[in-house]
Amino acid sequence: MVYLDYAASTPVSEEALHVFHQLSKDCYGNASSLHDAGGRANDILTYSRQSIAAILEGEPEGIYFTSGGTESNLLAIQSMANGLPADRQHVITTSVEHPSVHHAFKSLERLGAKVTIIEPNQDGIITQDILKDALLPETGLVSIQHANSETGIIQPLAELATILKERHILFHTDAVQTFGKVRVSIKELGVDAVSISSHKVYAPKGAGAVYMGAHVPWKPLYSGAVQENGFRPGTVNVPCIGAFAAASEQLILKQDEQKQQNEQLRDYFLQQLKMRQLPVRTLQNNGNRLMLPHIIGCFFEGFEGQYVMLACNRHGICISTGSACASGYHHPSPAVKALHVSDRDALQFIRLSFGSKSSKEDINQLLHTFEQLQKEKKGA
Structure with a gap:
């Protein structure tokens, strides 16, 4: 074939497969449990947070693990929107985003947010002028992909970020297609939140992550969740996350x-x-x-x-x-x-x-x- x-989707690398196999055998405790088996699982999560945060040039505390890119986009966007003040309920995205981003924005619209969908120019680019024309005094959040999964077109996020920072508008990007392929640096891109996924980087399907800056006033989509510092409910998939970190490390080296x-x-x-x-x-x-x-x-x-x-x-x-x-x-x-x-x-x-x-x-x-x-x- x-x-x-x-x-x-990518095939699983030998390194990631080995880590997944070993962790499934030796580190099967629930990371939320207080006994030694749970502690070992939590140690893997801590290491994986540090590893992926380092690749993104962020802080480990900013990494929240998910089940993949779709959930990362949904949770990041909706959690950030939940934390917006009442006078900043205008949100912006583009017509060329992944379906999960559009699903998230439709949910926000149903909840009363004002949503604007902007179109790129004929070259597929969101320019500073296009973004400026869509901004309102009440704009609180913008989500623009790092690169499109169908066309491969890369957006000039750093240029767009300068406009948003001046206006104190939160900036999220879907970097599922770029993470591990090109440099994805929180600092250089100027974004506040990033979504990534495991199965695009030669790791098993079933893991993803959101990086959220410490300054972002997010509120959880699911109240009462205790896993991932309240960001996402459900038992954390430690073997898959460990394999995700291992695959990411190997990919960055190459x-x-x-x-x-x-x-x-x-x-x-x-x-x-x-x-x-x-x-x-x-x-x-x-x-x-x-x-x-x-x-x-x-x-x-x-x-x-x-x-x-x-x-x-x-x-x-x-x-x-x-x-x-x-x-x-x-x-x-x-x-x-x-x-x-x-x-x-x-x-x-x-x-x-x-x-x-x-x-x-x-x-x-x-x-x-x-x-x-x-x-x-x-x-x-």
Whole structure:
């Protein structure tokens, strides 16, 4: 099988699998229990908090573990909104966020908050002017993703943060797609809260984290919760969290090397498209935006993305038509539509994403499949 869908989920690394296995066998106590077994489990949580906080350049006390990226976004946004004063009940997000962010904002709207959804420019970027135009005196919270999971477009968070800090507006970012791939520093980005997930960094599914600055006056979504300092109820998944920390540490050590490999694969793919004269247009042909090197969004002229994905699957190749969390819905992606493309073009969108095991041979097999599809069409 050729796997080119790392943006949806990654295989579990040997290091993470080993840690998960050992902790499941040897550290099965409830971290909230007061006996020695509980103490050992809590020690793992303490270490994992320190490890992930260090990667984010934050404080260990700011890490709250969750079940994954979706819950991280929901809890971070709603907890921050719960802590807003009565005169700061206006909240802002973008049209290109992960569905979990939109779910959180819809919940806030039902509870009486005023919600504004802003659109990026034609390059997919939220500029300072776009953000400024949406701000009101009562704005209390803004959530803008670090990078889009479908297009790979990176948002200029540090520039946007300067505007929000001046106005004392809280700033959350969904960094699920960037953590472990590029530098994600709380200090450099200027954000107040960050969401991340385990299964994007070669750890088992089932863990995630929110980093919340100590200055953020959040209030829990679930009153009476005692786990994770009241941030989230439920027994903490210690083996998965320990594996999450281990995988994150390993990924950061290899981050520059992997980034270089992804860039080489991306460049090779783009060169081969041109050489083979395939009617595939990519989002990489735009110098006005920064993009993650491991994600390539494409438009295959004459084919719907879903058809291309299924054809690739028949040839043992895994790609995507967009966010896995929105799969099953046959309509143009908001993230792609935001680039000012037609519905027809948006439905032709496919996404490939590289990772640790990706190779030029994988790319060649994908391109061969593309060529076969093109031949079949011409022969029809």
